[in-house]
Amino acid sequence: METSCLRAVVIGIGNTILTDEAAGVRVVEALERAYEVPPNVQLIDGGTSGMEMIEELSNLDILIVVDVVKTGAAPGTVVKISGDEIPVFFRKKLSPHQVALPDVLACLELLDTMPKEIIVLGVEPVSLELGMEMTSTVARQVPVLVEMAAAELVKRGYALTARTALVV
Numbered sequence: 001m002e003t004s005c006l007r008a009v010v011i012g013i014g015n016t017i018l019t020d021e022a023a024g025v026r027v028v029e030a031l032e033r034a035y036e037v038p039p040n041v042q043l044i045d046g047g048t049s050g051m052e053m054i055e056e057l058s059n060l061d062i063l064i065v066v067d068v069v070k071t072g073a074a075p076g077t078v079v080k081i082s083g084d085e086i087p088v089f090f091r092k093k094l095s096p097h098q099v100a101l102p103d104v105l106a107c108l109e110l111l112d113t114m115p116k117e118i119i120v121l122g123v124e125p126v127s128l129e130l131g132m133e134m135t136s137t138v139a140r141q142v143p144v145l146v147e148m149a150a151a152e153l154v155k156r157g158y159a160l161t162a163r164t165a166l167v168v
Contacts (some may be wrong), residue, residue, distance in 0.1 A: 006017065006040060006051060006061040006062075006156075006157075006158075007040050007042075007059065007060050008040065008042070008054045008060060008062045008063075008064070008156070008158055009041075009042045009043075009044055009057060009060055009062075009063050009064070009115075010028060010031060010041070010043050010044070010045040010060060010064040010066065010149050010153070011024075011028070011044040011055060011057075011063070011064070011065055011066070012024035012025040012026070012027050012029070012043075012044070012045055012046055012067070013025070013046045013047070013049075013065060013066065013067040013101065014026075014046075014047065014067060014068065014134070015047070016047075017130060017131070018128050018129065018130060018131070019125075019126075019127040019129050019130075019133065019134055019135060019138075020068055020125035020126055020127055020128060020132060020134050020138040021068055021122075021125065021128050021131075022134055023066070023067070023068050023122075023125070023134060023138050023141070023145070024046070024065075024066040024067040024068065024122075025045050025046075025047060025120075026042050026139075026142050027066045027142055027145045027146055027149065028044065028045055028046075028066060028141065029045070030142055030146045031043055031146045031149055031150065034162065034163060035049075035150055035160040035161060035162055036148070036160070036161040036163060037142065037153075037158070037160055038158060038159050038160075039160070041153060041158050041160075042056065044056060044097070046082060048150070050103065051103065051104060053109065053149060054104055054107055054108065054111075055106055057105075057108060057109060057115065057131040058111065058113035059113045060115035060116065061115070061116050061117065061156070062115060062116065062117045062118075062119065062152070062153075062156060063115035063117070063118045063119070064103065064106045064118075064119045064120075064121060064149050064152055064153070065118065065119070065120045066120075066121060066122065066145055066149060067087050067122050067123070068123055068124070068128070068138070069081070069120070069122030069123070069124065070124065070125070071122075071124060073083040074124060074157075075122045075124050075125065075126040075135075075137050075138070076112075076123065076124060076126065076137040076141055077121075077122070077123065077124040078122070078123050078141055078144055078145060078148070079121070079122045079124065080119065080121055080122075080148065081119070081120040081122070082109030082117075082118070082119045082120070086118050086120070086125060090102055090138060091157065093102065093157055103133055105118075110123070114154075114156075118164060119152055121145050121148050121149055121152075123138055123141045123145060125138060126138055135142070145151045
């Protein structure tokens with residue numbers, strides 16, 4: 001599959017001052033440290049952004065959203081939501097950010113610029129309390145989510161190159 005004109009975005013959503021809420025942002029940061037991505041793959045720290053993301057998320061071939069999700073599973077459980085599950089995911093409030101992202105996606109649909117494919121990669125939080133550090137349960141899942149996001153891109157033909165270990 002020729003991917004030179006295909007566009008992909010991996011967006012990490014989260015509030016870095018609410019313990020496990022930072023997971024999505026931390027995954028994108030770790031993905032950027034672990035891999036060189038081609039120019040047609042954009043890694044975005046979405047923080048708690050909303051409608052200002054419309055242009056960046058328009059006409060994508062794949063959108064990978066990384067966030068904490070509340071599914072009722074055990075804390076630290078990693079979740080992949082895709083395909084027919086996506087509309088159901090956005091009907092239920094599984095993530096504290098679902099005020100912004102469903103609104104953005106609704107606008108993209110109205111503008112007929114919806115991503116061709118959306119995948120949500122998430123982790124069940126332990127805590128969403130005020131704090132700068134994620135719980136160890138969720139922090140341990142960051143590398144798992146990084147590899148899941150990378151695998152989704154590679155499976156679709158995007159060329160990621162592992163960076164060599166940096167000596168600090």
